[in-house]
Amino acid sequence: MNTIEQLHALFPAESAVPADCQILAPLHQRTLLVNGQLKMWHGETRAVLSPVYTRQDNGELARVELGSIPVTGKEEADEALAAAVAAYDNGRGAWPTMSVAERIGCVEEFTRQILAKRREIVNLIMWEIGKSLPDSEKEFDRTIVYIKDTIDALKKLDNDNSRFQIVDGTIGQIRRSPLGITLCLGPYNYPMNETFTTLIPALIMGNVVLLKPPKFGTLLYYPMLEAFRSAFPAGVINTVYGKGSELVPYLMNSGKINVLALIGSSRVADQLKKAHPKSNRLRAVLGLDAKNAAIILPDADLDLAVKECIAGSLSFNGQRCTAIKMILVHQSIAEAFLRRFSEAVNALKVGMPWEKGVMVTPLPDQEKCRYLTECVEDAKAQGARVINEGGGSVAETLFHPAVVFPVKEGMKLYREEQFGPVIPVAPFEDIEDALDYVISSDYGQQVSLFGSNPHQIAELVDPLVNQVCRVNINCQCQRGPDVFPFAGRKDSAEGTLSVHDALRAFSIRSMVAAKETEASKKLLDAIVLSNESNFINTRFIL
Structure with a gap:
């Protein structure tokens, strides 16, 4: 038997798939997350086929159908973008003005919910992209650790900034503020982990997000939609499906995207940055090609x-x-x-x-x-x-x-x-x-x-x-x-990603300043004591 024949023989009969790894029924996604609602989709769909083939009764091989996903268009992209714009509300929305502790609480609630879906998500990673079961489990678990490490890093960052500085007669408090609307595009090789290494820091720093799942590794986001919907305020995260080559440049051309978070190719990144009408307003966080x-x-x-x-x-x-x-x-x-x-x-x-x-x-x-x-x-x-x-x-x-x-x-x-x-x-x-x-x-x-x-x-x-x-x-x-x-x-990249660096990549230093006078001290003290500002405060997050 030659190598090609040996490879063919490795594809199993359906009955040979272990019971705990089987896809019991195709998962046909018919919902979109927009403005805090799971909206039913009645339009075009695309079949999701696994890289795994199984042997049929007649001996022929057929790709396993995992389900299907929506194929939306520009109208739906506009709706998702409008929801994000409204949720951010020029920095006045509930999410960007929320306290860091409250945002952390939302991310923790989201994490708790997807942990309950671990087995389903891991199985979908394995079947959608052909990643080994241990590596699929590792991808999920590593993502959870990344989220927890991000929370810890943000607590330290915010606590370090929870004090006033007085320099040359000026009183100042410096914190990090969100940048706005983030378009998050992850890769198929790590469809959960690498997507979340931009998605989570973008969210937790107060940005609102348009999430377009990868071409391969799309269906695995379906079990997370309810967690996204219930853990975050309406419009803070919205999903975009469809042809990326059409919808992503279209969204960029709107000029309303403030941050492009892309793990992909440098060629695509160049095209998308050029599509933005005001490139000086665009922050790009890019993980690109390598040799x-x-x-x-x-x-x-x-x-x-x-x-x-x-x-x-x-x-x-x-x-x-x-x-x-x-x-x-x-x-x-x-x-x-x-x-x-x-x-x-x-x-x-x-x-x-x-x-x-x-x-x-x-x-x-x-x-x-x-x-x-x-x-x-x-x-x-x-x-x-x-x-x-x-x-x-x-x-x-x-x-x-x-x-x-x-x-x-x-x-x-x-x-x-x-x-x-x-x-x-x-x-x-x-x-x-x-x-x-x-x-x-x-x-x-x-x-x-x-x-x-x-x-x-x-x-x-x-x-x-x-x-x-x-x-x-x-x-x-x-x-x-x-x-x-x-x-x-x-x-190969633009910007630096790590637990520490990503928080800074998706935010900017902002400062409140006043002259060092008795009147200013009394005013700032009154604001701190009132707990009415989530920026001017000296709270410590445990």
């Missing part, structure tokens, strides 16, 4: 390098912006590294997302297999070869990981972000060649260095930190822990 490289030096621990590069390049099929998408290995150890690496790749378990120990699972975007095949064939036509047996074989949505060597300038895999289970490897003789690769890249998110000579590592770190925002020493590229800054240079 993170691993540089393996001659004295690297090969066992460690192989282990970390496997995890870095193939966790969730390499569909992570932080994935290692190019391996640069010194010529003197290239043969030994490739042998071990290829053996490790082919030892990975390929299968369905609920199977224990599975590493390679079906890809949610059917076009991705075609694109990855194009990249591999392009490299082969220019002299590269697939090192591992069966690499690049395709069966429906299963793509067997391919280790491609030697990759060079001019091949698609050398510069393009493949975002999938293809691992390009290039040799280098002079370390300057490896540095030049990072320097000449359009992207500047992260790099991994593997070596044991402290002098050489030190010499490489200093120039690399001026090209990328994170240098990983003897470990894979990654985002976490979430308290660490997550950023990028060049075309």
Whole structure:
């Protein structure tokens, strides 16, 4: 049996799916959250198909239908935007003027409600995007931890600002204020976690939100709609469905969006920013493309390098912006590294997302297999070869990981972000060649260095930190822990995300000031004692 036949055989019969992982019935969403109401939708819908195929009685494979979602248009987008505008009310709305403690209470109530939906949401993540069950559970749980850490960080931030400063005869109190209406667009690879890393800080800082779920990973938001509706005031969060290529530029062109929160491509981000009629009024918080490289030096621990590069390049099929998408290995150890690496790749378990120990699972975007095949064939036509047996074989949505060597300038895999289970490897003789690769890249998110000579590592770190925002020493590229800054240079990001930084990204410092006179002191003291202002106060949140 060849690799393609083996891949085909991995798709199960419906009866082989474990009972606790089954989709008992398709989930047909017919509601939109607008202005605090779950409105029924009677228009066009789109079927949601899983990347998982199941074997029918006749032996044929068919994609599992998970349900359907609304396909709304500009009229519904206008309605959602109008609800957000009304809820913000030029900063006078209930949400932006609410106390920090009260906003925290709303987020805590929302969190409590979605925790009760954990199993349903996790199952939808797994089926919608093909993420393994443990990784789907980890995505949900990590999101909950992120929310709690954000609450703790905001308490500290607000408590630090709950005092007056007196400088050169001026009394001032400085706090952070919301920016306005946020359009939140998350990615399909982490449809809950990465979306919430912008959504939650935007909300908790007093902004109102238009949420457009990802193309893949849309249905999993359906179980959360009631929690959004009941935990937050009307209009604070509104959902937008439909064709993103039409609706998102349309919303941006209105000029009413104050913050664009996007985890996606730099090309899309550029187009959307240009669509806004007053770009100086737009705050952009962007997590974009990356082509993170691993540089393996001659004295690297090969066992460690192989282990970390496997995890870095193939966790969730390499569909992570932080994935290692190019391996640069010194010529003197290239043969030994490739042998071990290829053996490790082919030892990975390929299968369905609920199977224990599975590493390679079906890809949610059917076009991705075609694109990855194009990249591999392009490299082969220019002299590269697939090192591992069966690499690049395709069966429906299963793509067997391919280790491609030697990759060079001019091949698609050398510069393009493949975002999938293809691992390009290039040799280098002079370390300057490896540095030049990072320097000449359009992207500047992260790099991994593997070596044991402290002098050489030190010499490489200093120039690399001026090209990328994170240098990983003897470990894979990654985002976490979430308290660490997550950023990028060049075309990889705009703004910094972390629990700490995100609160600042979605707010601005505002100040109340008065002359240091007895009259001013009495006035401010009276305001504080009256508890009538949520800005001028000295309350401490426990």
